[in-house]
């Protein structure tokens with residue numbers, strides 16, 4: 183495990199598995215911190231599932247990197263994320279709630295992720311993600327994404343609206359759009 187501290191005193195983590203310089207284009211997950219999903223198992227979002235699925239892929243591959251990026255709540259921080267959750271209880275979606283708080287819908291920046299990869303000597307990766315913005319974000323800073331590997335996710339009644347918003351408003355690509363549609367119809 184490598185810990186990178188930024189000038190803003192954020193401690194980002196790179197957990198490497200295997201001989202990353204000998205396994206071709208490296209399997210990478212750049213995961214943004216989500217206390218509620220990753221640690222507490224909240225079903226409001228799909229972060230915990232994506233993290234677990236990423237670790238399974240890395241274990242199967244026996245080679246790769248997990249970046250754990252300290253940009254909670256798409257970069258707005260935990261307190262503001264919880265405030266946004268309160269607004270979502272009143273019917274706003276995840277994007278509208280951020281905007282109502284005067285915040286951008288997504289403040290994440292992948293510059294630090296790219297810098298960490300380049301520091302580790304890795305510039306060609308296969309990226310575990312459903313988020314095209316992450317591909318653009320890393321490529322902008324000099325990391326070539328040679329393949330996107332989608333993560334599995336299971337829609338549930340708690341995260342269905344959130345997943346739909348991410349797909350429709352933020353361009354996320356889900357590997358099971360039919361399942362999402364079916365679940366949506368099932369819930370009316």
Ligand SMILES: [Zn+2]
Pocket residue numbers: 216218219220227228229230
């Ligand atoms: Zn989350």
